[in-house]
Amino acid sequence: MRPSKRDELVRKALVIFYRDGFHATGMDALVAETGISKTTMFKHFRTKDDLILAVLRYRDETFRNWFFRKLDDAALPPRQRLLAVFDILKEWFAEPSFKGCMFIKASAEFQDPQHPVYVQSAEHKRLLKSAFQEMAEEAGATDPDLLARQLLLLKEGAIVAAHMGFDPDPAGAARLAAEVLIAAQLGS
Amino acid sequence: MRPSKRDELVRKALVIFYRDGFHATGMDALVAETGISKTTMFKHFRTKDDLILAVLRYRDETFRNWFFRKLDDAALPPRQRLLAVFDILKEWFAEPSFKGCMFIKASAEFQDPQHPVYVQSAEHKRLLKSAFQEMAEEAGATDPDLLARQLLLLKEGAIVAAHMGFDPDPAGAARLAAEVLIAAQLGS
């Protein structure tokens, strides 16, 4: 059970940062809620920013795992697979702990384009874009790059709408839009 | 020139909050950059949150004015008007001071759905949705509510993409998608 304290910290800090924000969460608050001593925290991570980066790496990994695992398990033909993206989004939005996209929020709090947190957040989105594009290619899209970017815009917009609560069913509206966009490239 | 000090503060604080974030900007930083004394600030606004709310009200007003003024000046038929939304977005993204949507970022920093900042940010989006829906109705959409929500998803997604820099031309991709969605409701 040696390096697990570090992992435990990352897992628990993720929940707190996601729920309360990065700047709004002090190290003392982390100590209080995780039960892990501050000394230990700073032994594993030199600065708070380093901890945040580790949390984001962990989030990127677990989120994409969760997302594409769900997609794989559905075992759908390429075209339905593209649409299923928005069914999974809907599930995510329905979770009681849903609080928007951690990377959108991270880049909102760390706006300097040079900042590692900003860089890493953008990288997460680029990985999703690549995965979408691969799916669009498998489905036989005439312009897989464009279709992937458009579906990603719908996804990001839906996340923002769900987080801010100005649309009753953003995933549903996005799915219907995706159907139209896909049909435009693949025929109905 | 009596109540102008207050307005001057709101205008200048807007620039700083927009550029650096809300929590990351201290009152002392506002004093240093605006040249307005802290005493005066707290005479006009009881708390920092009150100042932030005033800034957001001002932003909502000026942004919607700017946006729909541009749309009106183009004097386009309803269908082209809907598309022009994304041309204006493109202009916005190209401004050197562009740093994403202030309301998305505000709701990312103030996540409590009860918090006035969160409430007011969502209200801004609802006003945009209403305006979009009206435009969709004038264009003769079969489901103006759905079309408005979908165009709004594209708009929010494009803003996030432009802010995070993971898409070379989010406004362009969104415009092409909007064309397809509009054609699906109005015929080509």
Place this chain on the structure above:
DNA sequence: TCGTATATGTACCGATCAGTTCATATTTTC
């Protein structure tokens, strides 16, 4: 010219910020 409102500078408040120090436990490994 006088009264009133508004703005300023400075010093201060207690709380909290990220991060450190250090001595003491608690585990793990051999």
Place this chain on the structure above:
DNA sequence: GAAAATATGAACTGATCGGTACATATACGA
């Protein structure tokens, strides 16, 4: 069972947080 690594508690640093006190200055309207 001893050495070595890891975790802990608590007290502390200097800086900054939002916000206040108070005395002075500047402007305005009558």
